[in-house]
Amino acid sequence: MAITLSNVVKTVGGEPFLYDTSLSFEPQGFNVLLGATGSGKTTLIKLLAGLEKPTRGSIHYGDRDMTGVKPQRRNVSLVHQFFINYPNMTVYENIASPLRVARMSEAEVDRRVRETAELMKLTPMLQRNPSALSGGQQQRTALARAVVKESDLVLLDEPLANLDYKLREEMRDELPKLFAGRGATVVYATSEPGEALLLGGRTATMHEGRVTQFGKTEKLYREPADLTTARVFSDPPINAAQVHKQGAEIVLDDTIRWPAEGAIAQAADGDYYVGVRPHFVSPRRENNVTVELNGKVLVTELSGSESVAHFDLNGRPWVSQSHGVHSFKVGQSQAFYLDISGCLYFHPDGARVGA
């Protein structure tokens, strides 16, 4: 069912945790809340679960007003970052526990537990205790409990944060498949832009207690409404710098110039911000229209299949992200090539040009 927040505000001791927020999650949709620690994701999750009451505004499940309803009277499942299972029960009993609370018949419990275990690849572990399982299996057990009772709303608060990256990779791939066609509306909180993209669906970007934009995940990523949304949705951080538009040219730091293309071509001359995601800044000259940036390499990082270089460009930090494993010499000058097709432009107030 659709989950709707209307003008929801949450303050704690006079301090705003969530500013006036109106959102509607589509029935059976997969929704992502994306933002850094402290951006309001967990507050929003708690409000949706009923663990916190909004200071103002209302929350509806379908057309039922749930604003003051206790969590146990809502058909909601919640999975945290820390895998919480009953340590003295088998995996089978862990998965069955929400059904037993609902006093379901034994035959129906058995059918549902086995079906969910199969889906979560836990069938061979049903008779073990959670402590005998790997971290990934423990988290799958916690997820199985959330899925088995066929809730209207499944809330997942950074469920993969404590798994190692290979497991995260697998689970990101599996999770949307697990929920597809199961009837629940899913809200998934994460601080990782890459995770939001792989999960797909719709995303709400959050920053300092505000939802900055809500819409289809790929669209938000490619066409952010403003610079804040673009910053939230970029890891490594998006390169942002003040530029000047002069006729058909964009000028950065008086000396670096490139043609004004796309929506900016029609805009008036004056000051703007350019936002460039790090993968549009490469140590290799590609086939596209590029501008050379001469930087001093500050820090480099290798992630296995990608290389990240932080460099200083006229006193400001820039980041390049490129495919493959490159070695850079820290402290040395290095040419980087900015692909201008990756430039997003923003007005001085932050709104994207052409949005």
Place this chain on the structure above:
Amino acid sequence: MATIALDKLRHSYMADPQAPEDWALKEVDINWSDGGAYALLGPSGCGKTTLLNIISGLVTPSEGRILFNGQDVTHLPPDQRNIAQVFQFPVIYDTMTVYDNLAFPLRNRRVDEAKVDRRVREISEMLELDDMIDRRAAGLSPDAKQKISMGRGLVRDDVNVIMFDEPLTVIDPHLKWKLRSKLKELHQRVGVTMIYVTHDQTEALTFADQVVVMQDGEVVQLGTPVDLFERPGHTFVGHFIGSPGMNVLPCDMRDGRAFFADTQVSIENGVQGLKGDERLELGVRPEFVRFADTGIPAEIIKVADTGRNQLVEARAQGQRINVLVPEGESVPSEGAHLMFDPNKTRVYANGWLVEG
């Protein structure tokens, strides 16, 4: 500072090891040069902590020797090996100031106060602890405490080796990259041999000039970050390093030529040395698979947008094959064929790269 040699090390926690799986550490032979930055990388249970404990002297190996600068230290206790260690969790004195914490390992060895002061100021500046130098450690954030812990490891300039055991575990994800790069910079400045143990590929590859990848008590590859990406020595390395990892597919050899799904696949490595009874696999990373008009017929299961690329899940002969397609390039919906880059496709026998 020292060269470190691990000479035919084996270790078992059992009294009478028989089967290969009884050994926590199968035979390990490594020579590390003086002043290098090294990493031990692998999933939990791979033997990296056992190896670290053998180097530090907390564990005596069942077989083999360990040499610092050519001198056998296999049976020396930890305190006589002249090493510094940084652990997962901060090991500091909460009641002492940051300054006294950093000075402790030096004062303990009766270093004169003038030198203590010089070293403490140098290290605190490098770690950006200088603005809290007179504060007591108790009230500091977990990452400041861990920086103090690292500083205590770095403050002595006479150690043979500094060892880091998953040192970024307690650090907030958003601060990790800063400390990762800080450690690399520190290594370049102090020039002491450092060994960094982790299960995180980014930490290992960012820090080390040479990475030892371990699995099931065995070293599966020892190489530079470029080697591990470009030419994985074992299918495990191909899978573990890179996101997503290397595709590993069953392979048939017919008259010295490699086949997958009844299609001949050109490979980079020679396969003359094969006996014929090995389990053969093809390894090719998703970045080196592309769509073509001919090749291996495949079905497209799913296309995910990673922002920079499209990650395509394809299926051929019941096998999943990941394909990384640059943004903007089209993905065929029907009648797709896959081609593997012949310079980046290799045959593996029983998991190991065939060097023919």
